[in-house]
Amino acid sequence: MIKDLKRVRNIGISAHIDSGKTTLTERILFYTDRIHKINEVRGKDGVGAVMDSMELEKERGITIASAATHTEWDNHGINIIDTPGHVDFTVEVERSLRVLDGAVLILCSVSGVQSQSITVDQQMKRYQVPCIAFVNKCDRSGANPIKVSEQLKEKLGHNSVMMQLPIGLEDKHEGVVDLVTMKAYYFEGDNGEKMVEKEIPEEMMDDAVMAREEMVDAASMFSEDLTDAILEEAEITVELIMDAVRTGTIARQMTPVFLGSAYKNKAVQPLLNAVVSYLPSPLDIENEAIDLDNNEESVILESDFDKPTVALAFKLEDGQYGQLTYIRVYQGGINKGDTLINSRDGKKVKAGRLIRMHSNQMEDVDSIPAGHIGAMFGIDCASGDTFVSPNINYSMIAMNVMEPVISLSITPKDNKAQINMSKALNRFTKEDPTFKTYVDHETGDTIIQGMGELHLEVYVERMKREYQAEVETGKPRVAYRETITRKAPYNYTHKKQTGGSGQFGRVLGFMEPCEEEFEFVNKVTGGRIPTQFISSCEKGFLACMAKGPNLEFPVTGIKVTLEDGAFHAVDSSEMAFQAAARGGFLEAYAKAKPVIMEPIMKVVIETPNEFQGACMGLINQRRGIIQGSQEEGVMSVVESQVPLSEMFGFSTVLRSGTQGKAQFTMEFSSYKQVPQSVAEEIAKNKAEEKAAKNK
Amino acid sequence: MLKKDLILRSPAELAIGVENITDGHFGAVLSRAGVGKTGFLVQIGLTQLLSDEKILHISLDDPMEKINLRYDEAYASLVDSIGYVDPQKAVRLWESIKHNKVGISYTESTFDTDKIRDYLKSFKKADLTLPTILVIDGLDFDADLTEILEDLKQLNQEFSIAIWLSMKSHREEPLSQEGFPVQLANHEALVDKAIFLMPVDNKIEAVVLKDGDKTDQKFTLDPATMMPVE
Numbered sequence: 001m002i003k004d005l006k007r008v009r010n011i012g013i014s015a016h017i018d019s020g021k022t023t024l025t026e027r028i029l030f031y032t033d034r035i036h037k038i039n040e041v042r043g044k045d046g047v048g049a050v051m052d053s054m055e056l057e058k059e060r061g062i063t064i065a066s067a068a069t070h071t072e073w074d075n076h077g078i079n080i081i082d083t084p085g086h087v088d089f090t091v092e093v094e095r096s097l098r099v100l101d102g103a104v105l106i107l108c109s110v111s112g113v114q115s116q117s118i119t120v121d122q123q124m125k126r127y128q129v130p131c132i133a134f135v136n137k138c139d140r141s142g143a144n145p146i147k148v149s150e151q152l153k154e155k156l157g158h159n160s161v162m163m164q165l166p167i168g169l170e171d172k173h174e175g176v177v178d179l180v181t182m183k184a185y186y187f188e189g190d191n192g193e194k195m196v197e198k199e200i201p202e203e204m205m206d207d208a209v210m211a212r213e214e215m216v217d218a219a220s221m222f223s224e225d226l227t228d229a230i231l232e233e234a235e236i237t238v239e240l241i242m243d244a245v246r247t248g249t250i251a252r253q254m255t256p257v258f259l260g261s262a263y264k265n266k267a268v269q270p271l272l273n274a275v276v277s278y279l280p281s282p283l284d285i286e287n288e289a290i291d292l293d294n295n296e297e298s299v300i301l302e303s304d305f306d307k308p309t310v311a312l313a314f315k316l317e318d319g320q321y322g323q324l325t326y327i328r329v330y331q332g333g334i335n336k337g338d339t340l341i342n343s344r345d346g347k348k349v350k351a352g353r354l355i356r357m358h359s360n361q362m363e364d365v366d367s368i369p370a371g372h373i374g375a376m377f378g379i380d381c382a383s384g385d386t387f388v389s390p391n392i393n394y395s396m397i398a399m400n401v402m403e404p405v406i407s408l409s410i411t412p413k414d415n416k417a418q419i420n421m422s423k424a425l426n427r428f429t430k431e432d433p434t435f436k437t438y439v440d441h442e443t444g445d446t447i448i449q450g451m452g453e454l455h456l457e458v459y460v461e462r463m464k465r466e467y468q469a470e471v472e473t474g475k476p477r478v479a480y481r482e483t484i485t486r487k488a489p490y491n492y493t494h495k496k497q498t499g500g501s502g503q504f505g506r507v508l509g510f511m512e513p514c515e516e517e518f519e520f521v522n523k524v525t526g527g528r529i530p531t532q533f534i535s536s537c538e539k540g541f542l543a544c545m546a547k548g549p550n551l552e553f554p555v556t557g558i559k560v561t562l563e564d565g566a567f568h569a570v571d572s573s574e575m576a577f578q579a580a581a582r583g584g585f586l587e588a589y590a591k592a593k594p595v596i597m598e599p600i601m602k603v604v605i606e607t608p609n610e611f612q613g614a615c616m617g618l619i620n621q622r623r624g625i626i627q628g629s630q631e632e633g634v635m636s637v638v639e640s641q642v643p644l645s646e647m648f649g650f651s652t653v654l655r656s657g658t659q660g661k662a663q664f665t666m667e668f669s670s671y672k673q674v675p676q677s678v679a680e681e682i683a684k685n686k687a688e689e690k691a692a693k694n695k
Numbered sequence: 696m697l698k699k700d701l702i703l704r705s706p707a708e709l710a711i712g713v714e715n716i717t718d719g720h721f722g723a724v725l726s727r728a729g730v731g732k733t734g735f736l737v738q739i740g741l742t743q744l745l746s747d748e749k750i751l752h753i754s755l756d757d758p759m760e761k762i763n764l765r766y767d768e769a770y771a772s773l774v775d776s777i778g779y780v781d782p783q784k785a786v787r788l789w790e791s792i793k794h795n796k797v798g799i800s801y802t803e804s805t806f807d808t809d810k811i812r813d814y815l816k817s818f819k820k821a822d823l824t825l826p827t828i829l830v831i832d833g834l835d836f837d838a839d840l841t842e843i844l845e846d847l848k849q850l851n852q853e854f855s856i857a858i859w860l861s862m863k864s865h866r867e868e869p870l871s872q873e874g875f876p877v878q879l880a881n882h883e884a885l886v887d888k889a890i891f892l893m894p895v896d897n898k899i900e901a902v903v904l905k906d907g908d909k910t911d912q913k914f915t916l917d918p919a920t921m922m923p924v925e
Contacts, residue, residue, distance in 0.1 A: 613810035616797075617817025628759035628798040631805050639759070641794075 002077040005283045005303050005371045009275055010328070012081045012097060012129070014120045015106035020136045024106060024262040024271075025069075025080060029358075031193060031269055032071040032078075068315070068326055068373055070356045070363075076276045079373040097123050098396075099314045099328035099373065102279030103131040104271070109143035109169075109259065111635060113151040114606060121156045130250050132278055133158075134271050135259040138166050139173045142634055145259040151632075158255040161218040163245070164270065165211055166259055167201065176260060176267045177204060179212040180241050185270060192265025218254065219244035242277055249278045282371030287330045289386070289394040292343060299394060301331040303370040308332050308389035309340065311368075312396045316383050316431045318466070326357070326375045330396070332389060333369035334376070340387040343395045349387070353377040382430045404436055404449035405599040405644055405668050408456050409474035411445065420469035421446070428459055435459060443693065445474070452666060453648060478645045479599060480682065481671055482548035483557040484592035487512040492587050493566070494580035504568035505529075505580035507537055511588045514559035518545050521561040529565040529577070536574040537562055540581025549589050551596065551686050556671075560585070595673045596682060598643050602669040605638040605654065607662035612636040614657050622646035623675075641669055645678075697780065697788055698745045704776045706923050707739040709914055710890055710901050713746060717827045719887035720851050721844075722859040725876055726892035731899055732861040733757070734921040735892060736830050737769045739859055740796065749795045749826040751856075753811070755803050755833030762798030772920035797826075803835065808846035815854045825854050832861045836878035844885060864891075875904060892916075898924060 002008055013021045069080050081100060097103070103124060107117060124131055133152060135145040145166055152160035164176040167184060175186040177200050184201060188194040200208050216236060220226045223244035229236050248254030258274055260267025282303045289310055290296045301310055309332030317324040327334070334340065338351045355362040355375050368374035381387075386395045412418040425437045425448070436449040450456045453476055463469040493506040509523070520538045529537065545555045565580075603624065605615045609631055615638050619626055624642035631637075647666060654662050674682065702708050707716060716722070716739055724735045733754075740750045744766075754762050767789075774785045801807075811829070818825045829850070834840060847858050864876035871880035879889050889904040899916040903909045915924045 609805050609810075613813025613817075616814045617820065620814075620817045620823060621821040625794045626797045627794075628763060628800070630759040630800045631802060 002072075003369065006281050007076045008281055008371050009076060009078045009279055010081075010099065010101045010282065010371070010373055011078060011275055011279055012100040012103040013106060014097070014103050014124070014131075015117060020108070020262050021106055024104075024134065024136060024268065027262045027265060027268045028080065028272060029069065029071060030191060031272065032073050068357050068375070070358060070373070073272045074276050077372075078272075078275060081373075097127045097129050099312060100127075100129055101282055101285045102275075103129050104275065104279075105131045105133045105255075107133060107135050107148050107152070108140075109135045109138045109145045109148055110140045111606065112144075112148045112632060113155045114637075118156065121158075125252075128252065130252050130280055131255060132249060132271075132274055133160060133255050133257045135257060136262055138169055138259050138266065139171065139261040139264045141170050143169045143173070145169075145257070149257045152255060152257065159218065159248075159253060160255045160257050161215050161245075162211055163215060163256045163274070164258055164267070165204065165208055167204065173261055173264065173266060176258075176270060177208050178270060179208060179215050180238055180245075182208065182212065185267065187266050187269075192268070195269045216241060219248060222248035222251070222253065246278045250280045250284050289330070289396050292393040292395055301394075304331060305333045305369050307370075308392045309334060309338070309370075309387070310389075310392070310394050310396070311340075311387045313379075313381050313383060313385045313387065316381075316427070318427050321353075322378050323380065324355075324375050324377060325379045325381060326373065327368065327387065328373050329368050329370050331370050333367050334374075334387070335367040339390060341390050341393070342381055343386045343388050343393055344382070348390070349379050349381070351376055351379070384433065403479075404434055404451060405479050405601075406452060406456065407447050407449040407477045407479060408460075409440070409443070409445040409447050409477075410460065410471040411474075413470040413472060417469045417471060420467040421463060421471060424459075424463040424467040424469050428462070449479070451668070454651075476648055478643075480551070480553040480674075481597040482550060482553045482555045482594055483597055484511065484513050484589065484594050485673075486593050488588040488590075488592035490584035490588035492580055492584040494576055494583055496576075497571075502568075502571040503573065503576040503579065504566075504571035505533070505573075505576040506566040507562060507577070507580045507584045508565055509561045509563040509584070511558055511560045511585070511592055513557055513592075515557065516559070517556050518542060519559040521559065523561055523563045524565060529562070529567055530572075533567065533572065533574060533577040534562070536577040537565075537581040540578035541585050543578070544582055544585040544589075548594065549586050550594055551683060553596065555589075556597070560588075596679050597671040598645060598674045598678075600641050600669045600672045601644050601647060601666045603640050603642045603647065603650075603664055603666050605640075605662055605664040607636050607638065607658055609634060609636050611658040611662055612638065615654070615662060618650075618653060618657055622650070623678075643672075643674070644668075697784060698747075700777050701773050702742055702745050704773055704922070705738055705742050705745075706735065706901065706914065706916055706921055707742045709923050710903060710912070711739070711888060711906065711909070713742045715888070715906070716742060716859075717748075717857045719857065720848060721882075721886045722857065722888040722890075723862050723879060723886050724859070724890050724892065725862040725864050725879055725904070727864055727866055730892045730894055731916070731918060731921055732863070732892065733765065733832050734769065735890065735901070735916075736832055736859055736861055737765050738773075738921055740828065740830050741766065741769050741773065743828055744792045744795050747792065747795070748828070749797075749824060750828050750830065751797050751799070751811070751814075751826045752830040753799045753801060753806070753832065755801055755806055755831075757800060757832070759798050759800045762800065763796075766793065766796060766798075769921070772922055776920070776922045803833075806834075806843075808843060808850060812850060812853075815850065815856070819854075826856060828857045828859055830859045834860060834862075836862045836881070840882075844882060848885065879904065894918070 013025055015021050071078050107113060135148045138145055149160045149162050152158040163179055166173060167175045167177060175184060177184050184198045186196045188196055219241055220230055226240045226244045229240060245256055249256060256278055258271050262268055287301045288298045289301055291299050311327045311329040311334060313325045313327050315326035334351050336351060336354055340349050340351060342349060354365050354368055356365050357375055388394050412421045428435050429437055434451050438447055440447055448456055460471060460473055463471060487510055489510045491508045494503060496503040520541060522534050541560045548555045607615045612629060616626055619640045619642060622642050623646050624640045627639045629636055629638045654664060702713050724732045726732050740752055743750045752762055770789050774780050851858050862878040864878055868877050888906040891902045891904045892899050899918050901914045901916055903912045917924050
């Protein structure tokens with residue numbers, strides 16, 4: 001392991017699906033001598049890229065789970081996390097961004113800034129990850145890296161600055177002009193491994209001088225020395241420029257833009273130089289934890305090997321030797337045999353085998369020092385757990401996790417599948433906080449919940465392939481909710497006298513819509529309801545929120561105010577007041593105009609211009625609201641909001657309607673009231689289901 | 696109630712009349728560059744939204760976000776013009792009607808009436824209410840638009856959709872015999888209603904060039920908000 005942290009980079013490679021993330025990572029591994037043969041993502045050899053280690057990823061040509069890998073370039077250690085590009089797996093992207101110090105944002109030189117780039121960029125902002133941009137696919141027809149750099153400014157608000165100019169584009173793309181050194185670079189050899197430095201072609205000189213001036217001007221904002229050099233017309237050295245660009249990049253005030261074509265082996269090496277030169281080392285980034293023994297005060301972690309250890313488990317994998325836990329060490333270090341505490345449950349664990357990953361190949365190491373990424377074997381934990389030295393009790397700040405919006409019932413095909421399915425679900429829920437599972441006690445079905453159809457589909461496939469658990473799936477179900485739309489009073493007395501001590505409790509007040517999930521306000525005065533029964537009332541009301549009285553969907557957005565009531569010295573009890581609250585809830589709920597709410601998804605379609613009208617039509621037919629459409633070169637973007645229930649099977653419909661040329665992304669937007677006609681349909685289906693169950 | 700109040704304050708209601716907006720085939724808003732054609736067209740669209748109708752706004756100049764922003768701002772100006780309105784009520788109303796607008800941004804080379812036809816057909820296919828007006832902002836009337844206008848006329852008939860266009864005139868060009876800018880004179884037969892905007896003493900004067908009885912009426916507008924000045 002490299003001890004000098006100035007020479008360590010923990011980077012992610014993030015982008016829109018199909019921008020070439022995995023291809024680029026593959027090239028990086030090739031040029032850094034980690035692999036000796038290049039495999040294409042959807043190569044004819046059937047091998048697949050090294051970073052797509054999961055079988056399913058290789059087959060679908062998409063990256064689902066992030067694979068961590070270590071490599072070295074120019075005396076620097078680089079840990080790379082390859083992140084998934086599809087919105088359904090965004091939790092993976094968020095998790096990897098949490099442990100990274102910097103990122104390479106890949107953009108397609110034809111499609112430019114796409115919807116997923118926007119999502120990924122927002123996540124980078126949330127975790128304050130500095131980034132450099134790589135405009136890939138400059139060999140494609142319609143490539144325009146300068147336009148993409150402009151889009152970075154316009155659409156993502158980056159201060160993007162071109163660091164290179166392309167030498168030729170589309171099928172004439174040969175290399176790049178480096179605006180810092182003012183040299184031209186060409187890539188020769190079978191796999192572009194020979195980087196040849198030449199003079200800038202004469203016809204490009206004027207453009208290069210102008211672009212360099214712009215770049216130096218932008219960089220001078222971050223360096224007084226550079227500004228002085230410009231004003232005094234002194235020599236502007238390469239070091240001066242690089243220092244300024246690095247400062248601007250680490251402060252997230254500047255995004256240097258590089259370009260090339262990973263697929264055609266063009267300009268990957270200069271990108272690696274840029275990773276080393278401009279992205280931060282662990283020493284440049286401030287990381288925080290919370291001290292659980294000190295009112296959750298935030299603590300700044302230091303990349304100091306001698307300090308107590310703090311490490312975050314950010315990814316789990318089930319391997320042939322047991323659970324593999326990927327960790328980032330923020331402070332101290334983990335040595336073989338060290339005792340650590342999992343700060344979530346206080347359990348002691350012993351660090352056994354430590355490894356450094358190279359995609360699906362392992363390299364044993366004796367320690368993982370602060371600032372590094374590695375993996376541990378044989379530790380039972382969940383993703384997001386913090387491991388600390390026994391003398392401290394820190395936790396890394398919790399990650400922002402969304403509630404699932406879609407569910408699916410699964411039934412194992414046989415007994416063997418039943419056992420394996422449990423194992424698989426246990427693993428998946430530990431790995432992915434947006435994937436949840438429970439057993440529906442009424443039907444006995446196992447229900448899985450997630451962020452989208454594809455998200456659940458992939459887990460069903462993984463159960464089959466990795467755990468040999470074949471399951472039958474039911475129809476996907478939308479997570480409907482119920483709420484009320486107006487204020488309504490309740491005045492309910494629960495009274496029972498059936499021999500022995502009776503039950504008595506009276507509650508009086510009102511319920512009204514509110515922004516929160518549930519709110520309870522106690523306005524009872526003069527001991528009309530004794531204090532010890534107030535919490536029983538709250539419990540009674542809260543219990544009703546789990547299943548709506550009408551259609552049994554969870555109820556949200558209700559504020560219940562308890563104003564008055566009555567009790568009996570002998571017959572009142574906690575149970576009686578809980579029952580009274582339930583009665584009061586039902587009484588008011590019926591009068592409060594209850595409605596059903598459904599999840600609305602933000603759907604963004606990217607389509608060739610000729611299918612724009614057709615795509616907008618498809619949204620129209622799905623109760624969707626088109627927010628607008630924008631043409632960008634040969635592509636159009638259609639932004640819309642569509643109920644999730646209307647989106648099942650949309651990918652097939654979109655494919656057939658656009659000759660497979662359009663793609664879409666979908667993410668949760670908000671809950672909205674369903675129209676009356678749809679509500680009636682839902683109620684009818686629910687009644688039929690109930691009748692079928694009772695048969 | 697708020698909807699009615701807002702419509703009554705609209706410059707489009709004053710100059711054209713809200714029910715009159717969707718009658719006929721083509722309407723046009725003319726002016727020199729930078730006077731306020733787009734702002735006036737947005738006010739026309741807004742009256743339809745306030746009448747619970749759907750609209751389709753196509754711009755050959757503005758990106759989608761800017762179209763949406765223009766409507767947000769025009770609505771805010773309209774609300775401000777009637778004095779005090781409960782802000783929450785105003786926001787709720789806007790939230791409930793703004794989704795009836797679809798903004799599409801094209802470049803001049805990619806604008807294609809077939810795409811609009813495809814889109815409008817999908818309303819019929821899904822049995823949805825069609826937009827009542829199609830606003831097209833940014834067509835170059837100095838070029839030959841015969842084919843496009845013919846196509847638009849067909850759309851107008853096929854989908855009963857009124858079409859409102861912006862026409863950029865030029866200061867140095869002489870007017871036609873009827874007193875129309877040449878861009879309007881060239882398509883006079885097609886256009887039923889035309890409003891001409893011109894700057895006069897720090898204000899904008901809206902003159903009805905063509906619209907039955909209303910022809911030659913004049914109104915004064917605030918250039919910042921396009922609201923009528925009393």
